[in-house]
Amino acid sequence: MANSILIFGAHPDDCEFTAAGTAALWAARGDRVCFVSVTNGDAGHEMGGGRLAQRRYAEALAAGAVIGIEYIIMDNHDGELLPTLAVRHQIIDLIRTFKPDLILSPRPNDYHPDHRYTAQVIQDAAYMVTVPNVRAGVENLMYNPIIAYVSDTFMKPYPFSPSVVVDIDSTVEHKVDMLDRHVSQVYEWLPWNGGYLHEVPATPRERRTWLRARLDYRLRRDADRYRNLLIAHYGNERGQKVTYAEAFEGCEYGAPLDAAAIQRFFKF
Numbered sequence: 539m540a541n542s543i544l545i546f547g548a549h550p551d552d553c554e555f556t557a558a559g560t561a562a563l564w565a566a567r568g569d570r571v572c573f574v575s576v577t578n579g580d581a582g583h584e585m586g587g588g589r590l591a592q593r594r595y596a597e598a599l600a601a602g603a604v605i606g607i608e609y610i611i612m613d614n615h616d617g618e619l620l621p622t623l624a625v626r627h628q629i630i631d632l633i634r635t636f637k638p639d640l641i642l643s644p645r646p647n648d649y650h651p652d653h654r655y656t657a658q659v660i661q662d663a664a665y666m667v668t669v670p671n672v673r674a675g676v677e678n679l680m681y682n683p684i685i686a687y688v689s690d691t692f693m694k695p696y697p698f699s700p701s702v703v704v705d706i707d708s709t710v711e712h713k714v715d716m717l718d719r720h721v722s723q724v725y726e727w728l729p730w731n732g733g734y735l736h737e738v739p740a741t742p743r744e745r746r747t748w749l750r751a752r753l754d755y756r757l758r759r760d761a762d763r764y765r766n767l768l769i770a771h772y773g774n775e776r777g778q779k780v781t782y783a784e785a786f787e788g789c790e791y792g793a794p795l796d797a798a799a800i801q802r803f804f805k806f
């Protein structure tokens with residue numbers, strides 16, 4: 539039976555950075571996968587507003603098309619997200635409509651307030667999706683979906699502690715291709731904000747090569763830092779050989795990410 543997997547980020551491109559390699563594995567085996575950006579991305583550029591939101595919507599759809607997944611952009615302003623009851627209701631309605639078996643979420647400790655509050659509203663929606671008298675107009679779920687956090691490097695109040703690490707060597711180029719579609723971000727906004735815009739090559743082919751090299755360390759990070767978990771999951775021979783990985787940690791507010799769930803969702 540195909541699984542249904544809903545992957546949340548605060549911005550168009552967040553899910554690509556954290557989970558695109560695993561999403562490509564799910565999509566290839568026939569699972570239903572949808573990326574959700576809780577904001578419309580209308581602040582992520584030195585030029586902002588509605589035109590930017592429209593541009594990023596098109597970029598997100600192009601990224602989703604690389605691996606044939608759905609993509610939802612929620613029309614909340616970028617840089618202004620708050621964990622209000624109204625946003626919680628948006629998330630409850632979306633989860634109830636999509637009926638995911640598994641939800642991926644950022645953790646609530648992060649440098650960006652939109653990332654923090656995305657995590658917060660997902661936690662606030664967990665369990666409540668099963669309560670019929672909350673948002674009674676959208677039928678409640680009869681189960682609480684599994685929720686897992688995507689990987690980060692923040693240490694306080696506690697570091698990311700993965701339950702499972704996934705080998706994405708076979709899909710890493712799809713992940714880079716998806717990020718390559720977010721032209722306004724990976725070739726314009728992030729280089730401008732980071733002070734390295736002068737390094738970005740002019741042609742699409744050259745800049746994709748540049749992006750691939752620039753991302754390499756980040757793409758390898760979780761394979762290197764969680765090598766023991768890769769060996770536990772895949773055995774010594776394959777576990778030692780994995781170059782690129784994505785890691786996930788069970789969230790206590792969803793259904794548990796136990797051994798059976800890891801087998802079901804993360805064994806490729």
Ligand SMILES: [Zn+2]
Pocket residue numbers: 548549552650653
């Ligand atoms: Zn973001």
